[in-house]
Amino acid sequence: MREGPDIAHIASLVGDPARANMLTALVGGTALTATELALEAGVTLQTASSHLSKLTEGGLLKLSVQGRHRYFALAGPNIAAMLEAIMGVAAVVGTRRVRPGPRDDAMREARVCYDHLAGELAVAMFDRLLAEDAIAETADGIRLGRNGHSFFAARGIDVGALQGLRRPVCRACLDWSVRRSHLAGSLGAAILDVLFKERWARRQKKGRTITFSPEGRRAFAQAFLPEAVPPWPEEQRLVASI
Known part of the structure; x- marks a missing residue:
């Protein structure tokens, strides 16, 4: 055996x-x-x-x-990460179950993955965090970068407090819709908390989709998205204010 x-x-x-x-x-x-x-x-x-x-x-x-x-x-979050990884594999090699309509696009753009942000915006944010050295990739996974404490403190997140928790501060989670990594761990959860606390976005009553207000989109983009990639052209998928 x-x-x-x-x-x-x-x-x-x-x-x-x-x-x-x-x-x-x-x-x-x-x-x-x-x-x-x-x-x-x-x-x-x-x-x-x-x-x-x-x-x-x-x-x-x-x-x-x-x-x-x-x-x-x-x-626990490890179960959610496993399921997201399976979804990523199924999206490539498995049978697809198509749910047509704008909700699909919205869910691919931004959704909750257990307790952190997932979707296209989360992947773009992950890239920004790497570029700013707020997080860093190593052979063992993701860790806090040299600029991590100052970067996140400027956005209302106390990384020192997160380091005292049992769970990892940073963890890469495979995004099933984009098939690239987004940020999980206590830091990923803290960022999602900021989105809701600042009322930049809200979670739909049913499902995992996250909807941003126009003002929240701009604030989130300024705080967490690459400046070189405008995330939301004015003509695309604008939603009503919260």
């Missing part, structure tokens, strides 16, 4: 279509009930309960009980 992690067991948990739909519905970092996940998976509540038990016992989901309600969420 081979030694090491048993990826076949994890693959079998994720590989069932109903369970895959449930996990995908939770990538945005929200917690959902069994009834809501049954609807996402297109199965009965009884069948959903069986799937949720397997996912929880397998360590992919965690259960929270509030009063009479039971909520399921991904067990």
